[in-house]
Each structure stands twice: as structure tokens, then as C-alpha cells.
Amino acid sequence: MKSVVALTVLVAFVAAGCYNTYTIPRTELSGLQASESGTATVKDLEGNSLVVKDDTRLFVRSKGGKRYPITPFNFKMTESQLVASDRDYILDLNGIKDEAEVDHVSTWKTALLIGAGAAAVAGLIVLTVFTANSKSQSQ
DSSP states (O other): OHHHHHHHHHHHHHHHOOEEEEEEEHHHHHTTSOOSSSEEEEEOTTSOEEEEETTSEEEEEETTSOEEEEOTTSOEEOSSEEEETTTTEEEEGGGEEEEEEEEEEOHHHHHHHHHHHHHHHHHHHHHHHHHSSSOOTTO
16 A cells, blocks of 8 residues: 555656746747747747747736646737637736746756655655564553
8 A cells, every 4th residue: 555655646746747937028928829840949038048849838927926827839819818729718918927937847856856755755664664563662
């Protein structure tokens, strides 16, 4: 049973992963509306180049703080709206912030998280083994 729980936790860590979030201006976001190759390069607010692919996590935020995921190369921006038909969004551009967010998986953060989880499980197993044969004080 413990191995099933450990495996479930490990799979959850791998699936969730850890992300580095980059902020791009709305002008760069508009360049992600369509792509022939399924890949595009944009610049974040700090001037770093980011590669955006079909499976890259892309978000816009409302001025109230709600985060809306959108699919790269599968949305349309007009003068007043952002339409993401695959997500059933029609967002007023006046209601969302002027920046979008791009999330890239951070390999080292994810590996560190998985390592910490594995160390915690190993610690529990070692603790259980060493305390299994000790007598209870109540006897």
C-alpha cells in the first residue's frame, strides 16, 4: 500500500511540475494568435527570448486577478476582445491586463521537488523499519 501511495505522489509531482513564469507584453501575445510551424519566439518584459510551442502554458489575467489559460496559436485578438473558442472565452481587452504570462517547465525545480519527496518517503520507511521492533512504553 505504501508503494502505491509513493508512486501516486511521484506521478503527481511529475505531472504538476514546477514552472518559471515569464511576462510578455500584449503586442507579443498578439503574435501568438497563429503559427504555420506551431512554434514562435517572443520577448518577455526583460528582453529575454522565449520559445512558445503548441503545448506551452499561456495565460492572461483579468484586472481583478483571475488567471485565464489560453491555447497558443488557437485564439483571436480583435481591437476590443480576446476570443479563445477552445476554452469558450470572449474576454474584453479593457478587462484584462496588458501583459500575458508564459509558463515553462523548470527541470531543476521539478527534479528538486521529486528528490525531496523521495527523500521524505525514504525517511519514513527507514523510521518505520528502525521503530518496528521497539517495545511500547505502555507495556
